[in-house]
Amino acid sequence: xxxxxxxxxxxxxxxxxxxxxxxxxxxxxxxxxxxxxxxxxxxxxxxxxxxxxxxxxxxxxxxxxxxxxxxxxxxxxxxxxxxxxxxxxxxxxxxxxxxxxxxxxxxxxxxxxxxxxxxxxxxxxxxxxxxxxxxxxxxxxxxxxxxxxxxxxxxxxxxxxxxxxxxxxxxxxxxxxxxxxxxxxxxxxxxxxxxxxxxxxxxxxxxxxxxxxxxxxxxxxxxxxxxxxxxxxxxxxxxxxxxxxxxxxxxxxxxxxxxxxxxxxxxxxxxxxxxxxxxxxxxxxxxxxxxxxxxxxxxxxxxxxxxxxxxxxxxxxxxxxxxxxxxxxxxxxxxxxxxxxxxxxxxxxxxxxxxxxxxxxxxxxxxxxxxxxxxxxxxxxxxxxxxxxxxxxxxxxxxxxxxxxxxxxxxxxxxxxxxx
Amino acid sequence: xxxxxxxxxxxxxxxxxxxxxxxxxxxxxxxxxxxxxxxxxxxxxxxxxxxxxxxxxxxxxxxxxxxxxxxxxxxxxxxxxxxxxxxxxxxxxxxxxxxxxxxxxxxxxxxxxxxxxxxxxxxxxxxxxxxxxxxxxxxxxxxxxxxxxxxxxxxxxxxxxxxxxxxxxxxxxxxxxxxxxxxxxxxxxxxxxxxxxxxxxxxxxxxxxxxxxxxxxxxxxxxxxxxxxxxxxxxxxxxxxxxxxxxxxxxx
Numbered sequence: 304x305x306x307x308x309x310x311x312x313x314x315x316x317x318x319x320x321x322x323x324x325x326x327x328x329x330x331x332x333x334x335x336x337x338x339x340x341x342x343x344x345x346x347x348x349x350x351x352x353x354x355x356x357x358x359x360x361x362x363x364x365x366x367x368x369x370x371x372x373x374x375x376x377x378x379x380x381x382x383x384x385x386x387x388x389x390x391x392x393x394x395x396x397x398x399x400x401x402x403x404x405x406x407x408x409x410x411x412x413x414x415x416x417x418x419x420x421x422x423x424x425x426x427x428x429x430x431x432x433x434x435x436x437x438x439x440x441x442x443x444x445x446x447x448x449x450x451x452x453x454x455x456x457x458x459x460x461x462x463x464x465x466x467x468x469x470x471x472x473x474x475x476x477x478x479x480x481x482x483x484x485x486x487x488x489x490x491x492x493x494x495x496x497x498x499x500x501x502x503x504x505x506x507x508x509x510x511x512x513x514x515x516x517x518x519x520x521x522x523x524x525x526x527x528x529x530x531x532x533x534x535x536x537x538x539x540x541x542x543x544x545x546x547x548x549x550x551x552x553x554x555x556x557x558x559x560x561x562x563x564x565x566x567x568x569x570x571x572x573x574x575x576x577x578x579x580x581x582x583x584x585x586x587x588x589x590x591x592x593x594x595x596x597x598x599x600x601x602x603x604x605x606x607x608x609x610x611x612x613x614x615x616x617x618x619x620x621x622x623x624x625x626x627x628x629x630x631x632x633x634x635x636x637x638x639x640x641x642x643x644x645x646x647x648x649x650x651x652x653x654x655x656x657x658x659x660x661x662x663x664x665x666x667x668x669x670x671x672x673x674x675x676x677x678x679x680x681x682x683x684x685x686x687x688x689x690x691x692x693x694x695x696x697x698x699x700x701x702x703x704x705x706x707x708x709x710x711x712x713x714x715x716x717x718x719x720x721x722x723x
Numbered sequence: 724x725x726x727x728x729x730x731x732x733x734x735x736x737x738x739x740x741x742x743x744x745x746x747x748x749x750x751x752x753x754x755x756x757x758x759x760x761x762x763x764x765x766x767x768x769x770x771x772x773x774x775x776x777x778x779x780x781x782x783x784x785x786x787x788x789x790x791x792x793x794x795x796x797x798x799x800x801x802x803x804x805x806x807x808x809x810x811x812x813x814x815x816x817x818x819x820x821x822x823x824x825x826x827x828x829x830x831x832x833x834x835x836x837x838x839x840x841x842x843x844x845x846x847x848x849x850x851x852x853x854x855x856x857x858x859x860x861x862x863x864x865x866x867x868x869x870x871x872x873x874x875x876x877x878x879x880x881x882x883x884x885x886x887x888x889x890x891x892x893x894x895x896x897x898x899x900x901x902x903x904x905x906x907x908x909x910x911x912x913x914x915x916x917x918x919x920x921x922x923x924x925x926x927x928x929x930x931x932x933x934x935x936x937x938x939x940x941x942x943x944x945x946x947x948x949x950x951x952x953x954x955x956x957x958x959x960x961x962x963x964x965x966x967x968x969x970x971x972x973x974x975x
Contacts, residue, residue, distance in 0.1 A: 307857060308844070308851055308857060315839050319839070619835070620837055622835075623835045623836075623837060624837075624848070624852075625820065626794070626796060626823060626829050626835075627823070627824065627829070627848055627849045627852060627896070628820050628821065628823045628824020628825070628849055628852040628853065628900070629820060629852050630816070630817045630820040630821070630852070631816045631817060631820070632817070633820075633852060712816075715796075716796050717791050717796045717797055720796075720831060720835060
């Protein structure tokens with residue numbers, strides 16, 4: 304039944320009342336445009352979030368020492384305590400589900416505390432071991448990261464962040480093997496790093512940091528075995544929330560802290576944060592679909608309404624067709640096709656425009672400097688999402704045509720023909 | 724017009740010999756409602772192939788209902804209706820549409836052309852529902868337009884044509900699917916006397932080609948062009964007479 308006449312007729316009926324068809328089509332157009340834009344933006348939001356969390360192990364947790372809030376074991380509340388290296392060793396060797404433990408200590412940051420040649424700069428100094436990169440991933444621009452030998456021999460070496468590098472060196476020079484002065488001591492540069500994640504860092508951005516082997520730092524700064532904070536990464540599929548509780552309990556019992564003290568051990572659970580974000584995006588995504596599909600449905604109801612009017616206006620014509628031998632299926636297919644064409648056309652234009660707008664926004668974001676804090680990235684519609692949007696559109700088109708088609712089918716030829 | 728002696732009966736020389744194209748037996752039709760309206764009462768009627776019949780009657784006599792039943796546009800309650808030997812009863816919409824398309828050509832008082840189609844497309848429409856290819860049906864439509872003398876007008880739309888032209892196009896449309904019967908409902912009701920003659924002549928010509936033609940009319944002059952006149956009154960066949968033009972001429 305793919306006869307040119309049928310399509311011609313559809314064009315004629317749509318064209319016979321241009322303004323009405325246009326307004327009707329606008330409902331669907333707007334619906335699909337909104338759906339596309341909403342999906343694109345929520346996708347962009349989620350992509351932006353994912354890219355900023357990239358490079359941070361999601362099943363990890365960081366621990367700090369806080370101030371006790373409950374009196375316990377003869378100590379009064381408000382006591383400060385310190386995490387010790389022995390805690391780290393215990394957690395590393397005894398706690399189930401632990402994959403990596405990365406202790407960190409901080410050095411001071413003073414004005415112009417770092418120097419190379421005649422250049423000065425102010426940067427944070429941090430001491431940690433090689434494990435930290437397994438939690439907070441780093442790209443190596445030059446050289447290598449701190450390794451086990453640096454730790455065990457307490458070597459006076461350092462790894463510098465990319466911003467430290469660019470403050471002292473010309474682009475393209477390899478600084479490895481050169482000496483840099485940091486808080487009055489000279490260290491040999493063994494590598495330059497760039498954090499994989501732009502937006503998330505713990506204890507300062509590693510790009511603005513001079514990193515020393517933790518043992519070197521403890522000795523030179525005379526810090527004893529105090530650890531300022533440490534990160535823990537759980538084995539894959541191991542529940543990080545459970546691990547967080549276990550470690551807190553261990554720390555509390557080893558430092559005479561009340562087991563019910565809520566704030567003596569401070570922890571930041573990346574896994575939980577990540578989960579919260581994922582739920583947030585799921586929520587946004589569901590809301591988007593509800594709003595978008597709702598708008599689209601409203602548009603489809605508009606189409607249905609107009610088709611009903613059109614069927615009423617064409618009662619006589621349909622009667623003539625019936626008298627001349629049109630089967631009910633002919634009439635149904637004509638009305639349905641008309642509704643489908645109207646919806647599909649309007650939908651296609653809306654979808655194209657939506658994708659166009661998304662691409663434009665994406666272009667603008669892509670042209671913005673890479674380090675800027677724009678939270679949106681890749682505002683694109685998945686191919687799969689596009690297909691399902693198209694399927695929903697066609698389904699609504701059919702649905703919109705169904706009622707008018709049923710109405711058209713009920714038209715009795717004699718009644719239609721006797722109507723003058 | 725003088726009436727022939729055999730009143731209310733079938734013309735004896737047609738009833739059996741050629742075989743009935745249309746056969747109605749004790750046909751009843753009632754419109755339901757608060758006061759049911761019994762419009763067709765025990766109609767017995769036989770029309771043979773090639774007959775040219777006029778159905779006359781006052782408004783409310785049931786002539787339009789009879790035409791609708793004959794045209795499978797309406798159902799009946801009791802009795803039997805055989806069209807070309809096929810029992811027409813309890814048909815599905817689809818089946819009814821197929822029968823209408825194949826066996827019946829309609830001509831209406833108000834022409835009922837589709838306004839956004841030109842003459843050729845209007846004539847070709849029944850073939851569209853028959854599944855004939857576009858090229859072939861347009862070609863056939865032109866042939867039939869030629870027959871009604873309007874080939875040169877094929878690209879005109881109904882609103883560009885006179886009433887007589889429209890009715891001729893409607894007749895071409897009725898003929899194109901080569902139906903067994905033509906049902907014309909007041910075909911000249913909206914025409915002046917000159918175009919009425921044109922249209923009636925065309926119908927006579929159609930009938931001369933052997934197509935059973937049934938015309939519902941209340942114009943005596945139109946009825947007198949046919950060969951058999953059936954009068955309906957209050958749902959009964961009041962009279963059923965052979966119309967001999969010479970007799971009519973004499974009576975004038």
